[in-house]
Amino acid sequence: MADIEDFRSSVDPYGFKRTENFDYDCYEQFMSKYLSVLARRRSKWERILGMKANGHVVRSNKIKRYVRKGIPSVFRAQVWMEVSGAEYHRRSNPGLYEAMRIACHDKDLIEVIVTDLDRTFPDNIYFQAETSSEKYAKRQSLFNVLIALGQKNQKVGYCQGLNFIAGLLLIVVKDEEKVFWLMDTLINDLLPDYYSRDMLGVQTDQEVLGELVKERMPDVTRMLDAVGVAWALVSTKWFICLYCDVLPTETVLRLWDCIFYEGSKVLFRVGITLVKHNRAKILNCRSFPEVVNIFKESTNDKFVINCHQFIQAIFSEPGSLSRSHIDELREQCQQRVVDNKHH
Amino acid sequence: MSYAYLFKYIIIGDTGVGKSCLLLQFTDKRFQPVHDLTIGVEFGARMITIDGKQIKLQIWDTAGQESFRSITRSYYRGAAGALLVYDITRRDTFNHLTTWLEDARQHSSSNMVIMLIGNKSDLEARRDVKKEEGEAFAREHGLIFMETSAKTAANVEEAFINTAKEIYQKIQDGVFDINNEANGIKIGPQHSLTNPGMSSSSGGGNQSSGCC
Ligand SMILES: Nc1nc2c(ncn2[C@@H]2O[C@H](COP(=O)(O)OP(=O)(O)OP(=O)(O)O)[C@@H](O)[C@H]2O)c(=O)[nH]1
Ligand SMILES: [Mg+2]
Numbered sequence: 001m002a003d004i005e006d007f008r009s010s011v012d013p014y015g016f017k018r019t020e021n022f023d024y025d026c027y028e029q030f031m032s033k034y035l036s037v038l039a040r041r042r043s044k045w046e047r048i049l050g051m052k053a054n055g056h057v058v059r060s061n062k063i064k065r066y067v068r069k070g071i072p073s074v075f076r077a078q079v080w081m082e083v084s085g086a087e088y089h090r091r092s093n094p095g096l097y098e099a100m101r102i103a104c105h106d107k108d109l110i111e112v113i114v115t116d117l118d119r120t121f122p123d124n125i126y127f128q129a130e131t132s133s134e135k136y137a138k139r140q141s142l143f144n145v146l147i148a149l150g151q152k153n154q155k156v157g158y159c160q161g162l163n164f165i166a167g168l169l170l171i172v173v174k175d176e177e178k179v180f181w182l183m184d185t186l187i188n189d190l191l192p193d194y195y196s197r198d199m200l201g202v203q204t205d206q207e208v209l210g211e212l213v214k215e216r217m218p219d220v221t222r223m224l225d226a227v228g229v230a231w232a233l234v235s236t237k238w239f240i241c242l243y244c245d246v247l248p249t250e251t252v253l254r255l256w257d258c259i260f261y262e263g264s265k266v267l268f269r270v271g272i273t274l275v276k277h278n279r280a281k282i283l284n285c286r287s288f289p290e291v292v293n294i295f296k297e298s299t300n301d302k303f304v305i306n307c308h309q310f311i312q313a314i315f316s317e318p319g320s321l322s323r324s325h326i327d328e329l330r331e332q333c334q335q336r337v338v339d340n341k342h343h
Numbered sequence: 344m345s346y347a348y349l350f351k352y353i354i355i356g357d358t359g360v361g362k363s364c365l366l367l368q369f370t371d372k373r374f375q376p377v378h379d380l381t382i383g384v385e386f387g388a389r390m391i392t393i394d395g396k397q398i399k400l401q402i403w404d405t406a407g408q409e410s411f412r413s414i415t416r417s418y419y420r421g422a423a424g425a426l427l428v429y430d431i432t433r434r435d436t437f438n439h440l441t442t443w444l445e446d447a448r449q450h451s452s453s454n455m456v457i458m459l460i461g462n463k464s465d466l467e468a469r470r471d472v473k474k475e476e477g478e479a480f481a482r483e484h485g486l487i488f489m490e491t492s493a494k495t496a497a498n499v500e501e502a503f504i505n506t507a508k509e510i511y512q513k514i515q516d517g518v519f520d521i522n523n524e525a526n527g528i529k530i531g532p533q534h535s536l537t538n539p540g541m542s543s544s545s546g547g548g549n550q551s552s553g554c555c
Contacts, residue, residue, distance in 0.1 A: 037388050056414075097555060112358070112408075115358065115359045116380055117358075118377055119359075119378065119379060119380040120380075121379075122377030122378070122379065158412070159408070159410050160358070160380055160382060160406065160408045160411075161382055162482050163380075164382075176526055179379065195410075196410075197410055198410065198412075198413045199411070199413065202414070203413065203414060228421075230416050230417065232383065232384075232417065232422075232550075233383070236382060236383025236384065236411075236414055237382040240382050240383070241382060245379070288401075289386070289388060289401070292386055341413065
């Protein structure tokens with residue numbers, strides 16, 4: 001995709017309209033360097049994938065390292081399917097997607113999904129209502145995937161946020177059934193209970209992020225407390241949308257490379273890195289709206305546009321983040337969330 | 344920019360009723376027919392003038408889908424005003440008002456001013472809830488009521504400003520304890536009151552960016 005891209009185009013390679021204040025100079029500067037990175041990564045991946053006749057990717061430290069350095073867009077769908085386990089689920093359940101898609105659906109489920117179809121990426125050329133040509137007909141696919149997913153996961157049904165994830169996956173993966181299985185794997189294997197009725201998983205992880213920031217930057221926590229900014233305010237969309245519609249598209253995809261391999265822990269790494277990078281600015285704030293603005297801007301600046309450097313940063317800047325520590329914090333925070341609800 | 348008071352508002356109501364469009368119309372004076380749905384909470388601000396005083400409105404636009412309730416509930420606390428919105432073309436959204444109201448009353452300060460809004464009044468042909476029904480509901484529950492259109496801007500200014508007037512009146516009457524920020528009211532920085540050069544524009548649209 002990127003190699004034939006016009007850096008000055010008002011639409012990005014994934015069909016998103018660029019914002020008015022998009023920094024083209026900064027982007028062009030970055031891309032001119034990033035292209036050679038992409039070429040190098042591509043030849044490395046070709047060597048790995050070329051050796052396997054069946055196209056299987058087996059999880060290993062080498063693959064993990066490769067994934068962190070970025071999956072070339074031509075291989076993205078295939079590698080996501082393989083390393084996440086979605087491909088395994090797909091093969092184990094032949095015909096299931098189709099069955100879920102054409103099943104008799106709950107009327108309310110249909111209605112809530114339909115309400116959100118034209119509110120999903122209204123600025124993306126693939127999702128605009130006016131365009132009727134087949135190339136742009138992703139809306140129907142979006143409906144199909146979401147309804148099938150709700151049918152299969154009745155406890156989740158449909159939760160806002162899933163529309164954005166499905167939307168971007170459809171643009172990148174271009175195959176409804178694969179998108180269905182990738183999402184099913186996210187919901188059931190990779191993320192802890194984010195899309196259930198009360199979003200307990202999201203509420204918990206927001207608190208966990210708060211704790212992780214407090215351990216590393218107590219001054220930031222004091223500042224947020226002083227002006228009354230809660231983590232739920234700044235980070236709800238980060239978790240629910242997995243930073244989609246938050247960070248620049250290319251950066252989101254590089255991040256999703258890691259999520260499909262490593263799971264939800266990476267989401268904390270991104271949050272901590274964003275805070276750390278903007279720490280001085282946050283500490284300089286004197287009011288609530290100023291802080292909220294810093295967080296808004298932090299997801300669209302030079303630092304995050306340079307996706308290659310940014311992904312390197314998320315694995316170095318937050319320092320060590322052990323699974324056992326996360327588990328422990330999740331347990332504590334979940335208790336806190338549940339207790340809070342009862343009074 | 345200086346202000347005499349800051350009022351905190353929250354906008355609540357079912358998904359798709361037009362909360363974000365109302366906020367955008369109020370802060371930016373434009374209608375975006377295809378607005379992104381809201382995940383969690385968004386935030387906007389604008390200055391208005393009441394009784395010659397500059398008042399800053401800090402407005403929280405919440406996500407309407409039910410799953411988000413547990414997250415958005417925490418924002419009721421510390422709000423001086425609430426806009427409770429339904430869609431006049433979808434009866435469901437009207438039927439859910441009681442639940443919204445219970446939620447709001449339970450989690451907010453008892454003095455919070457609530458404005459009931461029947462939005463999308465431009466879609467008269469598709470009307471599903473009569474204006475009288477909205478009025479009756481408001482009367483019964485002690486709310487102010489208005490029908491608005493975020494599309495044509497009809498009554499949008501009025502909805503936000505009348506809510507502020509009501510809050511302002513309560514302050515004059517001594518009902519609100521303005522020293523308790525949990526009521527959603529803040530007194531502006533003292534020095535600003537003595538700065539005459541700033542007290543011009545009444546309600547020029549300016550988004551949250553960098554004032555305060
Ligand atoms: N005709 C008309 N359409 C409106 C009006 N207000 C909103 N809409 C439409 O209704 C849709 C939903 O509006 P939003 O502002 O996104 O709804 P919301 O209440 O913020 O929804 P959530 O963020 O999901 O809670 C938009 O796509 C608008 O096109 C109005 O006054 N008139
Ligand atoms: Mg909204």
